[in-house]
Amino acid sequence: LPLGPVLITDTPGFDDEGTLGSLRVKRTRQILNKTDIAVLVTDATRPIDSSEEELISLFNQKNIPFMVAFNKCDLLSDITAYTFTTDKIKGLSESNQIYVSATEKININELKEMLGKLIPSDESRVRLVGDIISHNQTIVLVIPIDESAPKGRLILPQQQAIRDILESGAYAVTTRETELAELLSKMNPKPDMVITDSQAFELVDKITPDDIPLTSFSILMARYKGFLETAVKGARAIDTLSDGDKVLISEGCTHHRQCGDIGTVKLPNWLRKRTGKELVIETSSGTDFPENLEEYKLIIHCGGCMLSSREMIYRMKCAIDAGVPFTNYGVAIAYMKGILERSLSVFPGMI
Template identity: 45%
Template sequence: MSQSAPKGLRLHIGLFGRRNVGKSSLLNAITRQQVAIVSPVAGTTTDPVEKPMELLPLGPVLFIDTAGIDDVGALGEMRIARTTAVFDRTDLGIVVSAGGEWGPFERELVAALQSRRIPVLVAMNKADQNRATDAPAAELAAAGIPLVHTAAIDGTGIGELRQRLIELAPADFVDSPAIVSDLVGPGETAVLVVPIDKEAPKGRLILPQVQTIRDLLDGDALCLVVKERELRHALDLLRTPPKLVVTDSQAFLKVAADVPPEVRMTGFSILFSRSKGDLLTQVAGALAIERLQPGDRVLIAEACAHHPIGEDIGRVKIPRWLTQFVGGQLEFTHVQGHDFPADLHRYRLVIQCGSCMLNRRAVLSRILHCREAGVPITNYGLAIAYSLGIFARALSPFPAALELYRSLAHDDGGR
């Protein structure tokens, strides 16, 4: 992949540590670019700094240089909050310490990463100034945590650090789940229904559609892309029925009516629930729509920070469909980008977008937070399909998910 690979497809590598231990200098040394401001003044980095790059042989990665997590004062607390939020989208963590500095603070950082099952390595930076004692090295070795001695100023240990990052890359990044190609197969045909509306970028397709097309091509499958108005004609032209029809969730009802019942159908967002998150958990979460009551609070989380236009899917259409389903007004809260509430207890349901702009770990972290809070979570496509009454049809390509839905619906009174 090139430097233009979307953030959501990049391995996210976070740098954490005290103020002024050389995190920014280390990032500059790793990337061989002056991407972070370096200063002897503690606290120079105020917000997470992101730098996309190619780390061969892994491919596209995103380094995140965080503010010192030992900051003080009210402003420091805000910086710390933004830094700790990076934990939830980190695939691999680097705890940076200055030469001989190793104590409870660094151990807490390591523990915080390990509690999230994030691979971690320790960089003892400024090795040219003060070599670490043997005690931390023995402690880390006993815990199975790699340790690299670095000096950003002259490049000492940078090559070894890069090698360690490659060795620690999570398997779910190296072997990331397919989006759709495993459902279609080589030589088979998928029909993609792509409505062109105000929110479609002029001259381009939106990211989930592009990524789905690329995944089909990588899987040696055939791909036919049509607008919803041309779908029925396109199906008539095919000598063999397609293996799968995938539609933008907003066109679910029309596509469901035009696609023969023997042909499997689903939505782009549901495909991304599987490849970016946990489809079974989000299928179970969709059933919470059945229990919503007027006045309940629903959180809608959008990964991209776009400006809503007209009939926005998250701001207008999903609230409308859910309100019609419930038969009364619900209270909707919207968050965008990396924002996600720490306290979820006030919500009866969380609806996450397809998350093409997030990496898989970020989505799984949100699912984990919801589970810990006892709040069901689903996603756009699943919520739309359920509220429109075509949930089973949209789950037809996923036997395990369909079986789960039927068992849960039966336990819930046979709805």
């Protein structure tokens, strides 16, 4: 294949019926959430059926580049007599469908070439912070060093932010939240932006003058991973929670839990304080993301720095498919502290 290394997943049938069939259909929907390119193989000797039309509809809904391969074309008496289906099905045109024969090897090379043209670009159109700052600007990064911070190193979003700032020809100035006020009093001119760890959001908001843009590493990661708008909508579900509702707090890594851990200690406490409700908090970490999400009323995920964008979008889409609001640490904290609007103002058009 002209795609480089690939993982090929052969999904279960989408037209299965019964209890087992429903599970297979659900599994297919989940697989689509982490699919970069889809190939629908159908029988050229019959019209596209309703289940296949539904699959194509899902490809369109999930913005998955796709093609349709009409197999068994060797059984057709005259292949030129068959026209492509372009008028009834959205997203289907001559450019993304082809007649092939697996047994007679007809149009196999052409199919591969067509696949190569569907590959998504590797170039990310969004940077972590570099596209919202300018050359020679000064950016202050607030990095708490407490019992939950890793020993002897910075966490990945902090490293990425520093690198992106440097690549932009700007200046990265780092400090703890305990020294922020003193640092700002010594800076003339003022910094062009402050980026903080979400745990220190409330304090940093009070210290940082209103005329200095403020956001968090976690909010930057949500935009970078492609789910910021969903996270903002999901955070508003916090105020709809009731006694007994289940909330999933999920992390993408498996670091050692500390006494002041944000996922198991701080966020649950902030949630209960904000809502005044007796909530049932469940947690997951690493690759252990629950398959059955319907029982939850809200999912709060970490920034996802250890997960690929595809995996984060997969988890988000699984939540959406289950009808569960989905947000992340930074957005949820900013919402609960009443500073979400300020933290989003660094992104033109988000407010």
